[in-house]
Amino acid sequence: xxxxxxxxxxxxxxxxxxxxxxxxxxxxxxxxxxxxxxxxxxxxxxxxxxxxxxxxxxxxxxxxxxxxxxxxxxxxxxxxxxxxxxxxxxxxxxxxxxxxxxxxxxxxxxxxxxxxxxxxxxxxxxxxxxxxxxxxxxxxxxxxxxxxxxxxxxxxxxxxxxxxxxxxxxxxxxxxxxxxxxxxxxxxxxxxxxxxxxxxxxxxxxxxxxxxxxxxxxxxxxxxxxxxxxxxxxxxxxxxxxxxxxxxxxxxxxxxxxxxxxxxxxxxxxxxxxxxxxxxxxxxxxxxxxxxxxxxxxxxxxxxxxxxxxxxxxxxxxxxxxxxxxxxxxxxxxxxxxxxxxxxxxxxxxxxxxxxxxxxxxxxxxxxxxxxxxxxxxxxxxxxxxxxxxxxxxxxxxxxxxxx
Amino acid sequence: xxxxxxxxxxxxxxxxxxxxxxxxxxxxxxxxxxxxxxxxxxxxxxxxxxxxxxxxxxxxxxxxxxxxxxxxxxxxxxxxxxxxxxxxxxxxxxxxxxxxxxxxxxxxxxxxxxxxxxxxxxxxxxxxxxxxxxxxxxxxxxxxxxxxxxxxxxxxxxxxxxxxxxxxxxxxxxxxxxxxxxxxxxxxxxxxxxxxxxxxxxxxxxxxxxxxxxxxxxxxxxxxxxxxxxxxxxxxxxxxxxxxxxxxxxxxxxxxxxxxxxxxxxxxxxxxxxxxxxxxxxxxxxxxxxxxxxxxxxxxxxxxxxxxxxxxxxxxxxxxxxxxxxxxxxxxxxxxxxxxx
Numbered sequence: 001x002x003x004x005x006x007x008x009x010x011x012x013x014x015x016x017x018x019x020x021x022x023x024x025x026x027x028x029x030x031x032x033x034x035x036x037x038x039x040x041x042x043x044x045x046x047x048x049x050x051x052x053x054x055x056x057x058x059x060x061x062x063x064x065x066x067x068x069x070x071x072x073x074x075x076x077x078x079x080x081x082x083x084x085x086x087x088x089x090x091x092x093x094x095x096x097x098x099x100x101x102x103x104x105x106x107x108x109x110x111x112x113x114x115x116x117x118x119x120x121x122x123x124x125x126x127x128x129x130x131x132x133x134x135x136x137x138x139x140x141x142x143x144x145x146x147x148x149x150x151x152x153x154x155x156x157x158x159x160x161x162x163x164x165x166x167x168x169x170x171x172x173x174x175x176x177x178x179x180x181x182x183x184x185x186x187x188x189x190x191x192x193x194x195x196x197x198x199x200x201x202x203x204x205x206x207x208x209x210x211x212x213x214x215x216x217x218x219x220x221x222x223x224x225x226x227x228x229x230x231x232x233x234x235x236x237x238x239x240x241x242x243x244x245x246x247x248x249x250x251x252x253x254x255x256x257x258x259x260x261x262x263x264x265x266x267x268x269x270x271x272x273x274x275x276x277x278x279x280x281x282x283x284x285x286x287x288x289x290x291x292x293x294x295x296x297x298x299x300x301x302x303x304x305x306x307x308x309x310x311x312x313x314x315x316x317x318x319x320x321x322x323x324x325x326x327x328x329x330x331x332x333x334x335x336x337x338x339x340x341x342x343x344x345x346x347x348x349x350x351x352x353x354x355x356x357x358x359x360x361x362x363x364x365x366x367x368x369x370x371x372x373x374x375x376x377x378x379x380x381x382x383x384x385x386x387x388x389x390x391x392x393x394x395x396x397x398x399x400x401x402x403x404x
Numbered sequence: 405x406x407x408x409x410x411x412x413x414x415x416x417x418x419x420x421x422x423x424x425x426x427x428x429x430x431x432x433x434x435x436x437x438x439x440x441x442x443x444x445x446x447x448x449x450x451x452x453x454x455x456x457x458x459x460x461x462x463x464x465x466x467x468x469x470x471x472x473x474x475x476x477x478x479x480x481x482x483x484x485x486x487x488x489x490x491x492x493x494x495x496x497x498x499x500x501x502x503x504x505x506x507x508x509x510x511x512x513x514x515x516x517x518x519x520x521x522x523x524x525x526x527x528x529x530x531x532x533x534x535x536x537x538x539x540x541x542x543x544x545x546x547x548x549x550x551x552x553x554x555x556x557x558x559x560x561x562x563x564x565x566x567x568x569x570x571x572x573x574x575x576x577x578x579x580x581x582x583x584x585x586x587x588x589x590x591x592x593x594x595x596x597x598x599x600x601x602x603x604x605x606x607x608x609x610x611x612x613x614x615x616x617x618x619x620x621x622x623x624x625x626x627x628x629x630x631x632x633x634x635x636x637x638x639x640x641x642x643x644x645x646x647x648x649x650x651x652x653x654x655x656x657x658x659x660x661x662x663x664x665x666x667x668x669x670x671x672x673x674x675x676x677x678x679x680x681x682x683x684x685x686x687x688x689x690x691x692x693x694x695x696x697x698x699x700x701x702x703x704x705x706x707x708x709x710x711x712x713x714x715x716x717x718x719x720x721x722x723x724x725x726x727x728x729x730x731x732x733x734x735x736x737x738x739x740x741x742x743x744x745x
Binding site (some may be wrong): 190229230232234236238239292293297298301305312315316318322324346348349350353355357358362364 | 409412420422434435448579580585591613645652653656657659660662665666667670671672673674675677
């Protein structure tokens with residue numbers, strides 16, 4: 001191949017090393033697993049599988065994670081939190097096919113689905129249309145579905161009497177109810193997202209209790225878990241990492257939250273749905289994404305890093321799996337907002353004290369007197385909130401007082 | 405124009421990233437210094453009457469550290485003696501210039517200065533190492549060698565403490581990086597204000613809760629002389645990701661830096677997880693998590709013409725070391741020098 005460059009010289013492009021810079025990946029001839037069939041999927045950028053081996057291993061991964069923990073007994077009721085998308089569809093299909101098995105390996109618990117309506121930013125027609133689609137969709141899986149509303153739950157002061165119904169038409173869909181949430185999001189997207197996560201968790205547990213479910217399945221994928229771990233770190237919730245990102249969340253004594261999809265990435269589940277001829281329902285689940293919140297920023301960061309360093313998500317996940325919480329000799333007290341144990345100070349000086357001291361020294365006209373070794377400079381000894389929720393408390397109070 | 409939050413009547417010159425309060429210049433000096441005094445006293449960083457080596461690079465952090473320590477020592481009678489300890493990596497156009505700044509600090513703050521050079525300690529300057537290894541991975545050498553050089557310097561000077569200028573931003577960045585790399589051992593110790601290595605000299609970080617922005621402001625308002633050029637060799641690539649993330653998070657809300665440090669402090673590693681144990685290097689005797697410390701492996705690589713030897717996963721390094729031990733004199737590089745003559 002030849003070309004004439006600006007100076008008019010003829011150059012042999014083969015010798016310029018341009019082509020040798022390209023790395024060709026030779027596709028594997030045979031499936032990595034059965035060494036027989038022609039592969040049709042590449043996972044982790046290197047492992048090739050044929051269709052049947054891919055499907056078997058995907059289902060196996062799901063069942064192995066459940067089996068490893070041996071938490072669910074035969075006949076237990078499990079609340080499945082469905083929020084659309086490929087992950088929700090794959091989870092439902094895993095359940096349906098394994099409940100229907102005729103072998104000893106069949107699943108023996110009873111699933112019940114829950115959809116939480118929180119789409120206050122859509123029009124009433126769009127919201128009803130979504131609910132109807134989901135209602136009809138569930139029939140194909142033959143799993144009962146209940147509906148409840150997040151804004152209703154918040155408006156009713158987190159009451160146990162929030163409507164939980166099989167008939168989606170009973171839900172009150174008044175667009176005004178979302179205004180409080182909109183206010184929150186306008187003031188601080190990061191904290192509003194955090195509040196929403198906490199509220200959804202509370203609502204899930206409240207619904208599980210009403211439906212007599214001992215367990216809840218939530219559909220977070222590996223990327224979500226890795227992002228959540230970094231979000232926790234950035235919000236000062238480092239000590240809650242095992243509860244917020246581990247396989248099981250045992251904060252509530254009656255209901256345990258499990259994350260059975262935390263070992264999957266979206267590609268695996270989308271391919272699974274594709275090979276099983278399943279259509280997923282795609283909902284606009286959130287407000288338009290912006291870089292203004294910690295959560296969105298970190299999610300984008302993790303996805304970007306994952307493309308260049310494919311081990312990122314698994315490394316972060318494994319780091320999280322090896323962490324636990326510092327325990328007090330006596331039981332830790334529980335934060336009334338997020339229900340997590342409140343951190344105990346293990347060193348002589350904590351970040352909390354350093355911040356409180358900084359604030360005091362920057363606001364008081366006179367230098368702080370007293371004993372620098374003993375004074376607690378505004379640190380509350382019997383605090384009812386964890387480090388992170390103390391911000392949320394102030395944030396919620398300031399938002400609600402502004403409204404009055 | 406806003407008024408100073410301490411109601412002293414002056415106009416505020418800055419908004420504190422840590423708390424959001426606005427301060428005038430004089431109140432800022434007082435607040436900044438008092439916070440470091442608070443950190444030192446509350447965390448019991450120094451025993452009275454001790455000698456402290458201040459790791460001095462000539463940059464803003466170490467310059468502010470040396471200045472503030474001197475001021476506080478006088479004001480609050482810590483009864484401490486200070487020595488500046490600098491490392492000369494041998495980077496032309498960077499370290500030679502910044503060492504001039506350190507010499508200026510020595511005269512200004514009346515502290516003796518000790519310079520340890522890579523050339524004397526290891527026989528290699530960074531300039532020479534970079535010609536061997538190239539622009540990638542050279543930070544590994546510099547980082548490993550500097551850590552040990554500081555330890556050696558501190559031993560030589562027989563000091564009781566080694567104070568480094570790590571600020572809040574550095575620590576938050578390290579927490580993020582260690583999570584991303586899955587480095588549990590470092591994750592669990594990177595937030596401690598005092599790190600006590602087995603028999604070594606404790607390292608303390610008096611600026612742990614001081615924001616980088618405020619350190620720059622302090623140095624600027626106090627007109628301190630410091631050196632502000634980035635290292636001319638490539639920046640550490642992976643740390644770069646953590647740095648970008650932290651800077652973006654800081655833009656959303658500067659208090660995130662303190663949140664991350666708090667998270668790091670409250671994280672605990674499972675008792676069941678395997679953690680490296682500290683031992684002494686079988687060759688040079690310094691503290692290491694492996695039989696042979698990283699510095700010795702890197703040096704061996706350099707001396708035997710295989711500079712990439714110590715780069716990469718420690719398990720892989722171990723393997724290639726074992727292979728070398730089988731094939732030749734056991735990695736003491738004697739056979740190599742014999743065969744070349």
